[in-house]
Amino acid sequence: MTTLLKYPTQTNILIVDDTPDNLRLLAKILESQGYIVRKSLNGRMALQGVQRDPPNLILLDINMPEMNGYEICEKLKASESTAYIPVIFISALERLEDKVRAFELGGVDYITKPFQEQEVLARVKNQLLIQQQHQQLIEQNQRLEQEIKDRLKAEAEVRKLSLTDDLTGLYNRRGFFLLAEQQLKIARRTQTPCCVLFADLDGLKKINDTLGHELGDRVIMDAAQILKETFRDADIVARLGGDEFSLSLFPVPCSLSTEFQPEPSVHRLSDLM
Known part of the structure; x- marks a missing residue:
């Protein structure tokens, strides 16, 4: 069964990075566009926060102690309640195999550090638009399913009455x-x-x-x-x-x-x- 995405009215973005300066810079860029930004310094905090209040989008660093970005993404995608959340990796790793692994684990995009402000905003906006369209498609399908059920029920009632x-x-x-x-x-x-x-x-x-x-x-x-x-x-x-x-x-x-x-x-x- 398809999970209906329940998002707050204002877009909520979680940044996960073990470097405070990176967190502050990314938060400043996103907040300037009206996004609500949450920050986590490690994977444990990030996973707890996501379970408590799922964000619309996650910006995820790869090289972090204790739990790296790949492991965090893998855990998110393994849970039905969080698998739908888009993850954009932001990393200094530039090798092709690193990017391929990020996409194989469920990442939707990959931004290489040092990042450009306009690139970050464009990629974030693009993924949020895709999610919005996906949400609208789910809701439309659910409405159609309900309409079909209602029509079949009405037809069954008519058949019953006629017999x-x-x-x-x-x-x-x-x-x-x-x-x-x-x-x-x-x-x-x-x-x-x-x-x-x-x-x-x-x-x-x-x-x-x-x-x-x-x-x-x-x-x-x-x-x-x-x-x-x-x-x-x-x-x-x-x-x-x-x-x-x-x-x-x-x-x-x-x-x-x-x-x-x-x-x-x-x-x-x-x-x-």
Whole structure:
């Protein structure tokens, strides 16, 4: 999963160098452009500071006692919480192999000492711009992902509504024939028996006419609940309309199975009427 970069509103730059004069000079150059500058004289202090408050950018010297710049960069890139922070190496080392190693460890740029003020500012500005564009791309992708999730959820809700009965929550006529057709194809392919049952509630019209449609709807909902409790989750239970119900059983349960004993449910349905 992509880590969303959380930067403060003002750009924060960490300078790591064991020479105080270098720290002061670099800090002065960067602060003149409005950057917030933090300074560390060694790797231990730098790593602690980064974990506590991640900067937008790190300017890192290589030749330092105890822990050199390569080791610091390696530790930063090994941690998911700090791997995204761009590191610009600033060093007096000019050999090609030194520069190559810096880039192999995850450095994004390399400035050779003695450095020029305009070069430092240009390279810093360039890396910050790249980070800003990267951040914007992450946020844009996250918005698109959320929009896709929302759209898929909405489409699923629409499909569900188009296949289910408003009153009972069972599949409606469209949903039943769509799913039953799929079951029938599987049954034919696997040569497995399937079973379709139809049922209607005799006397529902009389209840509606004499006692009102509200009570009639209550009878329909109770009947739907009995059918759902009687049959398996894998079975298709539907209300085709009015007092008509239909069921598709696949595979057909054994009539002697404890999982399928419809007789008590038939009596319960009869009691409703």
